[in-house]
Amino acid sequence: MKIPVARKRIGLLGGTFDPIHVGHLALARAAQQALPLDEVRFLPTGHSWQKQGAATAAEHRLAMTRLAVGDTPGWTVDTREIDRAGATYTVDTLRELREALGPDLALVLLLGSDQLRNLATWHRYRELLQHAHIAATQRGPHRLAEFDPLVEVLVATHGCDALPDAPAGAIVFFRMPPVPVSATVLREALARGERPAELLPAPVLDYIDRHHLYQDGAARG
Structure with a gap:
């Protein structure tokens, strides 16, 4: 009897990536191994309606994302959110x-715990599970517990112990190693002239230096 082949799984990791850092990459690796995923697509945001203030220009954030992804097997970059008006x-x-x-x-x-906790504030958040599964992991101090009541209902209704062999509709949790880093703190360190090489992929740090990003008075937007 022929055993059916499990359907292909594509993980989607969105973010401003301003800049992309080792925490983003650690999350992608952990998800790829734990779920497991055939592919992880990084999707830099264009104009994020939830974030106030100008982000670094999209061309720079996209370039840094491509440098961080490099030739890692199974990792790709999707530009549709930057391309969308x-x-x-x-x-x-x-x-x-x-x-x-x-x-x-x-x-x-793929979501960090901070994003899952705020999921009820997302535009048409109840429709997300019509198109995809959600896989969340603890990131920073934000626990995967004590959710907003609306998110609690969503987790109770759609939560599964493991990702099912289905196109969409489930919420699962996975573990990643703790990586104490945030893009805000990184930008502040870079603005002070520091070079936090342990928190940024080397090609990304070189790109930041070359284009004078995040320096005091550097252009953003």
């Missing part, structure tokens, strides 16, 4: 990907 909504990205890739493969939206 107007505000960036995750639900629209998932709908576009589902239409482009078809109904059968599994899409897995």
Whole structure:
């Protein structure tokens, strides 16, 4: 009897990536191994409606993301959110990907615990699970517990111990090693002239130096 082949799984890691750092990469590696995933797509945001203030220009954030991803097996960069005009909504990205890739493969939206805790503030958040699974991991001090009541209902309804062999619809948790880093702290350190080489991929740090990013008075937006 022929054993059916499990459907392909694509993990989706979105973020401003301003700049992309070792914490982002650690999350991607942990998800790739734990779930497991055939591919991880990094999706730099264009204009994030939830974040106030100007981000570093999209061309720089995209370039840094491509440098960080490099030739890592199974990792790719998707530019659709940067290419899209107007505000960036995750639900629209998932709908576009589902239409482009078809109904059968599994899409897995990768979130840190801080993002999951705020999920009820996302645009049309209840529709996310129509297009993808959600896989969350603890990041920083934000525990995977004591959620907003609306998120609690979502987890109670869709939570699973393991990612099912289905295209979408489940919420699962996975572990990653603690990586104490935040993009805000990194930008502040870079603005002071520091070079936190342990927190940034070497090609990304070189790019920041070469383009004088995050320095006091450096152009953003």
